Amino acid sequence: QVQLVESGGGLVQPGGSLRLSCAASGFTFSTYYMSWVRQAPGKGPEWVSSINTEGGLTKYADSVKGRFTISRDNAKNTLYLQMNSLKPEDTAVYYCNVDVSGNNYWGSGTQVTVSS
Numbered sequence: 001q002v003q004l005v006e007s008g009g010g011l012v013q014p015g016g017s018l019r020l021s022c023a024a025s026g027f028t029f030s031t032y033y034m035s036w037v038r039q040a041p042g043k044g045p046e047w048v049s050s051i052n053t054e055g056g057l058t059k060y061a062d063s064v065k066g067r068f069t070i071s072r073d074n075a076k077n078t079l080y081l082q083m084n085s086l087k088p089e090d091t092a093v094y095y096c097n098v099d100v101s102g103n104n105y106w107g108s109g110t111q112v113t114v115s116s
Contacts, residue, residue: 002026002105004096009110016086020110022079022096030074032100036081038092038112048094049081064090086114 008020020036036048049060049070058070069082079096093109 002098002100002103004098004105004107006094006096006107006110009094009112011113011115012086013116014087014114016114017082017084018086018112020081020083020094020112022081022107024077024079024096024098027098027100029072029077032098034070034072034079035097036070036079036094037097037106038090038094039109040089040092043092045095046092051079083112086112088114090114 003025005023006020008018010018012018031053033050033052035050037045038048039045047061048064049058049068051058051070051072055072060068067085071080091112091114093111095106095109098105
């Protein structure tokens, strides 16, 4: 079965950095586009970034463009999100996300809190 396990979240000061990871299993990771989605307290899910199968094509929400970098290691079945210049409004639970055979899968998420 499809499994997505996020890690790397934590508490960081404004301006700081974090690197999130998502370990994937149960599907052929290298053949699927992957995404990061976040959900802030009291708000709906917000798409953050997506990456194509080989990692050469990436897209970002305007709110994170220039600060976040999505990447993947197909040999390790792992998706990454490098987050720099973090702001308090980046505080959210971050999820990796994939559509496999018409079903949308999420991990359990990792909490990112940006606060001084």
